[in-house]
Amino acid sequence: MAARHVIVGGGTAGHNAINTIRQEERERSEIVLVSDERPYSRMVLPYYLGRTIAESHVFTATPAKLGRLGVTTHLGRRATALDTKAGKLTLDDGTVLPYDDLLVATGSSAVRPPVQGADGPGVHSFWTLEQARSVLAEIGPGSHVVMVGAGFIAFTILNSILALGARLTIVEIAPQILPRMIDQQGASLVEAWLRKHGVEIRTGATLTAVEQHAGQRRLRFKDGPDLDADVVIMATGIRTNLGWLEGSGVRVNRGVVVDDHLRSSVPNVYAAGDVAEGRDLVTGQPDVHAIEPTAMEHGRVVGANMAGRDVAYRGSLLMNIVEVCHLDVASFGRWDDPAAELMLAVDPDRPSYRKLLWHGDRLTGAMILGPSADIWTTNDVGMLKGLVQAGTPLGPWKEQLRRNPFDVKRAYVASHATRQLLPQTVLGRPAPAPSMLWS
Amino acid sequence: MKVLRILPERCTGCLRCELACSYVQTGTFQPAKSVIRVSPFEGHTSYAPYTCFQCAEGWCMTACPVGAIVISPVGAKAVVDDQCVGCKLCTIACPYGTMFYNPDTQKAFKCNLCGGDPACAHACPTEAILYEEAETADWLGDFAAARAGSTLAAAGGNGRH
Numbered sequence: 133m134a135a136r137h138v139i140v141g142g143g144t145a146g147h148n149a150i151n152t153i154r155q156e157e158r159e160r161s162e163i164v165l166v167s168d169e170r171p172y173s174r175m176v177l178p179y180y181l182g183r184t185i186a187e188s189h190v191f192t193a194t195p196a197k198l199g200r201l202g203v204t205t206h207l208g209r210r211a212t213a214l215d216t217k218a219g220k221l222t223l224d225d226g227t228v229l230p231y232d233d234l235l236v237a238t239g240s241s242a243v244r245p246p247v248q249g250a251d252g253p254g255v256h257s258f259w260t261l262e263q264a265r266s267v268l269a270e271i272g273p274g275s276h277v278v279m280v281g282a283g284f285i286a287f288t289i290l291n292s293i294l295a296l297g298a299r300l301t302i303v304e305i306a307p308q309i310l311p312r313m314i315d316q317q318g319a320s321l322v323e324a325w326l327r328k329h330g331v332e333i334r335t336g337a338t339l340t341a342v343e344q345h346a347g348q349r350r351l352r353f354k355d356g357p358d359l360d361a362d363v364v365i366m367a368t369g370i371r372t373n374l375g376w377l378e379g380s381g382v383r384v385n386r387g388v389v390v391d392d393h394l395r396s397s398v399p400n401v402y403a404a405g406d407v408a409e410g411r412d413l414v415t416g417q418p419d420v421h422a423i424e425p426t427a428m429e430h431g432r433v434v435g436a437n438m439a440g441r442d443v444a445y446r447g448s449l450l451m452n453i454v455e456v457c458h459l460d461v462a463s464f465g466r467w468d469d470p471a472a473e474l475m476l477a478v479d480p481d482r483p484s485y486r487k488l489l490w491h492g493d494r495l496t497g498a499m500i501l502g503p504s505a506d507i508w509t510t511n512d513v514g515m516l517k518g519l520v521q522a523g524t525p526l527g528p529w530k531e532q533l534r535r536n537p538f539d540v541k542r543a544y545v546a547s548h549a550t551r552q553l554l555p556q557t558v559l560g561r562p563a564p565a566p567s568m569l570w571s
Numbered sequence: 572m573k574v575l576r577i578l579p580e581r582c583t584g585c586l587r588c589e590l591a592c593s594y595v596q597t598g599t600f601q602p603a604k605s606v607i608r609v610s611p612f613e614g615h616t617s618y619a620p621y622t623c624f625q626c627a628e629g630w631c632m633t634a635c636p637v638g639a640i641v642i643s644p645v646g647a648k649a650v651v652d653d654q655c656v657g658c659k660l661c662t663i664a665c666p667y668g669t670m671f672y673n674p675d676t677q678k679a680f681k682c683n684l685c686g687g688d689p690a691c692a693h694a695c696p697t698e699a700i701l702y703e704e705a706e707t708a709d710w711l712g713d714f715a716a717a718r719a720g721s722t723l724a725a726a727g728g729n730g731r732h
């Protein structure tokens with residue numbers, strides 16, 4: 133009898149797993165997808181908000197394509213209980229799905245701070261398509277938008293909010309913006325840049341309440357003046373969706389603990405993406421990387437293993453890139469490692485900033501900030517990522533990079549990073565073109 | 572498949588490949604829009620062009636959240652303009668530094684082998700860029716390493732690129 137794979141979650145990890153099962157399997161298996169939303173790409177919601185793409189562009193798998201792939205779907209349903217001994221998954225409508233193996237890819241949800249009025253009218257999260265629709269419906273030219281939280285998610289929608297003609301104020305509880313993506317020096321350059329582009333920023337601001345006043349929101353703070361807003365966006369973090377695994381016997385730490393095949397403590401239960409605590413490529417230690425590239429790679433590795441291949445995963449590389457008002461901000465690897473040797477270069481006027489982090493003659497992390505129009509910013513982001521990914525020993529080029537952290541290309545080429553990288557593939561063979569999309 | 576084979580010893584640094592590339596890719600003679608980039612590797616006497624290897628993994632392609640990077644009929648990883656939203660994930664995923672981003676159109680772009688008739692190879696007067704059947708390879712590594720001495724000795728380096 134054909135194997136029955138149950139995929140719980142239709143996000144990036146889930147749809148990459150499905151696609152890869154179909155590409156890698158020798159004989160057609162049964163695939164069942166449980167997803168409380170119709171599959172779409174969260175990564176592109178900011179462009180939907182900015183009206184540069186239509187809503188139809190966000191969907192990753194149409195019902196027709198899922199049908200052609202032979203995927204049985206339970207859309208609009210949530211998993212409520214997992215019985216790993218019996219090999220059965222229960223859904224919120226009472227459906228019981230037996231499985232041979234199962235993927236936990238339930239992702240994360242947005243969380244709001246525990247302050248009075250945080251769930252009132254005109255106060256939004258920006259995480260799901262439904263939430264994106266609500267935000268888009270309320271923002272127009274001249275609206276005053278207050279974004280609570282200055283993390284990666286907030287920054288991905290900053291350009292779109294400005295493009296809609298809104299006025300934007302960002303408030304952040306930490307002493308700097310992007311506290312989990314760049315250091316204080318980089319943050320101060322980005323803050324100055326944004327102020328120059330008309331964005332108000334208030335850091336070190338603790339929100340105490342959101343009140344409703346004559347159709348507007350009034351935000352109150354522990355210190356500092358109140359802020360009135362038409363629209364409030366709570367970009368105050370995410371939490372993994374793991375509650376439904378309680379009692380399942382699947383070991384959960386910060387996420388589902390997985391081995392190098394993305395298997396949980398229960399061998400026929402895999403986990404991928406935001407909910408998985410897997411190997412970090414640089415440190416070799418378990419970590420949760422709630423980012424799109426990790427969800428994609430996890431999903432593919434799980435799909436290949438479910439299809440009967442034996443694929444070990446080298447680990448995920450933490451990486452983030454965001455563009456705000458034509459300034460690129462990127463960091464990857466262990467960019468905040470206190471034990472690393474540092475090299476810095478700053479040009480506050482451009483502005484541009486680079487930080488390279490080393491262990492011996494190997495790069496273990498980097499941070500780059502520079503104008504999007506500078507070609508070398510984009511190219512160097514890739515090459516520095518390659519050096520971290522390959523763990524290339526840079527030998528004498530390390531000193532050259534100390535003299536000039538902008539002279540990346542010659543160091544990269546001369547240290548044969550390319551030779552190390554060309555044989556690397558995630559699944560041990562060339563990746564096929566994406567086939568699940570645009571049906 | 573046919574790939575762009577680079578023979579760096581033959582490069583004179585004339586930049587014709589960049590001009591040709593930018594013209595075919597964007598319709599303007601603007602090296603800044605070229606997806607093949609010539610860099611100095613020894614003071615200002617040794618140059619070599621560098622572009623996408625059309626690698627087996629296609630890190631840009633697998634990273635794209637909307638499937639906007641595909642494999643073209645000639646085997647190139649190519650950006651489908653209409654589908655690209657400009658999120659830049661490909662630029663950080665590509666470990667070779669061969670993705671580009673156009674701030675005007677807000678789209679990523681890269682070498683697509685000009686659909687099987689690469690302008691850079693045509694334009695090169697010294698046959699430093701060949702379009703032929705080959706395994707893609709680290710074309711520049713040995714060339715650059717052999718010329719490392721003078722670069723490393725020159726304190727301060729040679730600027731950004």
